[in-house]
Amino acid sequence: MELIRIIKKSILCIICALAAVISICIYQVNSSNDAVTYRYYRQIINDYDKIKEDRVGLTASKLTAAYDTYKEEDSEYINKAAELVENKEKYVKSYNSYYDNSADNIKSKNYNRIADSTLFGDTDSYYILNANKQLKDKEKLEKADVAFNNTNTAAIEQLLNNRAIPLIYVIMMTVIIIHFTEESDNGVYVLVRTSRRGRIFLPVIRCFIIIVFNIILSCLFNSITYGIYAKIYGIDGTCCIQNSKMFSMFPYAVSVNRIFVIYVLVYACAMTAISLLIYFMINLVNNYKIAVTLLIAALLCEYMLYGRIQYNSTFNSLKYINVFNIIFPGGSYLMYENWGRDGFITDISTTTWILTAVLLAAGLTGNVIAYSLKYTIRQKSAIEAAAVKISRSNQKLVSGMSLYGMEIYKTMIVQKGIVFILAGIYLFTSAKIMKGIDYGSNNKTYKLNSFYVEFDGHEADKEVSDYIEALRAEAVLVQDSKEDGSYEKENAKKLLGTVDIMQKEYDYVKNINESREAEAVIVNPYNYDDIFGSRLYSNNETMNLISVVIIILIAAGDYASERQQGMNMHIRTAGKRKKLWWLKLSKIVILAVIIWGLAAGINIYNITRCYSYNQIDKSILCLQKFADFPFDISIRSYIIINYICRLLWLIVIAVIAYMVSYRFSYKVSVIISLCMLIPHVLYVLGVGLAKKMSIIAAMDINRMFDSYGYGLKSVLLFIIVFLIMEIILVYNYKKVVK
Incomplete structure (x- = not known):
């Protein structure tokens, strides 16, 4: 009955959270135009052999000049895609070279260079310990099949890097957990507490509901998000996860699809720990509004520590032993990052798993104990008494409002x-x-920007016509000249194309004035x-x-x-x-x-x-x-x-x-x-x-x-x-x- 009640109460909240997640994913992709960038990224990967064979550089200007499939108006996206391809190429070469026969010498040389240098301190200094740990961790890694083609891992990377979705998920679970307190709001708290199994068994059931909800909703939310990213960025689900630079130190050579399943389970575990912590706070304080307020304040403090403290700070333990490593599971559980200080070294994954286990154990036992020890009738705290007085004063103020004022109050406040x-x-x-391409520096619109700057708001008169004809004559003269080289002739050809655009603008303005009897002028159209x-x-x-x-x-x-x-x-x-x-x-x-x-x-x-x-x-x-x-x-x-x-x-x-x-x-x-x-x-x-x-x-x-x-x-x-x-x-x- 409790499970059915919570499902009925929570369905709208879940739908709204899903809508928010979908909207955020779509907005993030659209605002950054990643769909266009990764379309060109996949195209460059597919054309890579031909590009190298034709000796075409990985820049937008060279690709658009060499191949018709690359559009010049998308130059900024092509450049971004080309940069991604170059980074991918460097990573693949670096990863594979590490496992070559000569790699052992490189490993020992790099480590010995750090160990022998006095710059890094004694043998128990953090930097020496970190180098030693990295060397040992790399020796345990399985060599994965890291290649250049058919190894797109962008979708899983975007899923793990998205921090907005976990925050929405935590807010949703908070609203769902608040529904557990309805017996107090409905005035049946004493009845529930004195009923059979109402003191011990009920909090156990509610903890079980939290676990079930997190498993199901983790699958639902992450599957939808991953599906959106897979459609936008593309996916090669069978390739090894080590094809992503994010997972270069992942200890097992598993596929992208398997890492997604692992992440869903990890996500469910992490959110269960956070949900149990939220429920424990509500049980501990008795008033869910005060509990949520205190929880928000505590989380804000934790977030400041999480974001402001540097990895090499004396207080870096406050950064790594932090609940936000659980709330943002994509950057902790499956990632490789060492932290510590002189005489101590560990990694973020181990720390986060231990913290999660502590929260799970404390949440399960703490909720049962806190709920069972609640008093059905108790004296109000000073905060609750003050809240009652404020509520009474507010009611007196509201009672004197007009009907329209009351309606505004109900909508905006209640x-x-x-x-x-x-x-x-x-x-x-x-x-x-995000602003579009600056046409002033575009080769095919050579001098066009200066034309619009000079004649913006100008009528299509003889002055404009003379300007266009002068440019045309200049371009024709260079093109027909036998003395000028190929570079000058190429520029002259571009200038003729620009002159044609100017002439088209001039003819259009004149035609509109004659046919539509409008007072049209030349207007720079690019904005x-x-x-x-x-x-x-x-x-x-x-x-x-x-x-x-x-x-x-x-x-x-x-x-x-x-x-x-x-x-x-x-x-x-x-x-x-x-x-x-x-x-x-x-x-x-x-x-x-x-x-x-x-x-x-x-x-x-x-x-x-x-x-x-x-x-x-x-x-x-x-x-x-x-x-x-x-x-x-x-x-x-x-x-x-x-x-x-x-x-x-x-x-x-x-x-x-x-x-x-x-x-x-x-x-x-x-x-x-x-x-x-x-x-x-x-x-x-x-x-x-x-x-x-x-x-x-x-x-x-x-x-x-x-x-x-x-x-x-x-x-x-x-x-x-x-x-x-x-x-x-x-x-x-x-x-x-x-």
């Missing part, structure tokens, strides 16, 4: 809406924007190619997704307080139910506007840090990208329209979640409302057809224009969702409120 908004602000500020292009699609998706999730979490619980207090029928039959209905609806709309404003403000700030809105008051028709746009409006107006469309989408989603909350409980309302995001999740996972039904993508109206043109198809999804909202709104109002 339902923790302020927490969701603060979390949203943090996530918004974390959604950084807007990124701002209105695919480069910011992922960032816009992230901002939209965060906004939608926050407004759903707030709006879906709008009637949760009344329902929890048994006032559901009262507010449906009260005389002022219409007023309450509209007050709540207006409140949700205002909150949607606030969330939209925060997202828009932070997004604009991030964009202006990377790009300049040049000639923002000029016509949108100045940009060739918008040649078919039906209205002659300014670039500023077009940007405003984009943000207004996002606001309308957010209001519609908020109203739908609000309507759902009127008929269902908070958990059910959240689940139903989050179903609107299923098409987007499917689209992210690679289901192409789901893109047309993705609300998150549709909120970016500029993206819809790029995909479907400027017709009805671009706003069709919004019209459908808006009509659904209208139907639900009218139905609920007529059947329930009116």
Whole structure:
């Protein structure tokens, strides 16, 4: 019964945590554009023999010039991929050379050089002990098959390096464990404690539930995360894990797939230890709110020690004997890192396993003892007494509020809406924007940047035409010259290509002025190619997704307080139910506007840090990208329209979640409302057809224009969702409120 109760109570928390994990993984990949980088990484690996045979250097400029499959606009990603390939090549050579016949001499020479040097101290100094231990540990290693091709280990490396997911997991387990304290909140604590097996057997059962939950959820969370990374980075699951530099000192030559299974089990063990520690704190303090507060304070102190203390510090034991080595299992259990001081040496893996065993033993026994020794009736502590006084003062203040003020208070304080908004602000500020390629230094756009700098905002007149013709004549003269060498002729060829782009821009502006009667001028398009292009699609998706999730979490619980207090029928039959209905609806709309404003403000700030809105008051028709746009409006107006469309989408989603909350409980309302995001999740996972039904993508109206043109198809999804909202709104109002 206890297991079933906890599962029912925890299902929403688990779903939200999974959604957060998936969102973070996708955001991390999109923000760093790793998908593009590793696509080129795999391509360079496959073409490596041909690249070496053709004597092509591993740089973007040389690869794009030699092969058509490498696109010049992706130069920065190609350079990153080439750097990864070079590092991989160096590691493979270094690893294999260590096991050559001459390696024994190299080992002894390196060790003797350290041991004989007076710089490293006596034989019991840390550096001598570390060198000696490393030598012995390397002698015990199994030689693995480390090769260059078909040995992609990026997915497992990303899984182990991800620190956001373990933190979300710990928060989720804390919420689940808090459900164990419901007998106190419901006033049946004495009844539970005096019932059969209520004192000893119940905490044992709950510890067992914690273990079961961690085993299952560890498999679930890590499998989903690993699946996402495998799809993005690629995977060679049968290759030895030593093909990853992270695992060069791993003692056993096992495959990547096996190391994943081992990591899942280690992760479950680590999170079980942390979960039992959390439950022990709650049992020890009796009040879960105070216990969680103390736990957060203790963890913050531990994290400061974990992050600030250096490996060679006198106090390095506080860094390595630290619970965050358990919370972040990817950097401790399976990794090789020695630590110690003069006269003492050990490694982080051994230390973490011992600490885990201590926490498991202390958690299992401590929880049983602490729970069994609790008093059913006890005197309140000073902290609890002060909390009661503060609560009474707060109730007096709340009782004098207006109806609208009360609604704001319930949403922001009682339902923790302020927490969701603060979390949203943090996530918004974390959604950084990376600038695109600097076209001023790009070979194929030679002198083009200076052209746009000089004539940005200039009309397509004779001065521009003369400038273009002068450059053309200069390039033709060099090309036809017999004295100039091949280098000058190559530059002249590039210049002619640049002149053609200038001429195209000049002709476009003149044509727009004549055919559309617009006041078009020459506008440097490169900033807007990124701002209105695919480069910011992922960032816009992230901002939209965060906004939608926050407004759903707030709006879906709008009637949760009344329902929890048994006032559901009262507010449906009260005389002022219409007023309450509209007050709540207006409140949700205002909150949607606030969330939209925060997202828009932070997004604009991030964009202006990377790009300049040049000639923002000029016509949108100045940009060739918008040649078919039906209205002659300014670039500023077009940007405003984009943000207004996002606001309308957010209001519609908020109203739908609000309507759902009127008929269902908070958990059910959240689940139903989050179903609107299923098409987007499917689209992210690679289901192409789901893109047309993705609300998150549709909120970016500029993206819809790029995909479907400027017709009805671009706003069709919004019209459908808006009509659904209208139907639900009218139905609920007529059947329930009116």
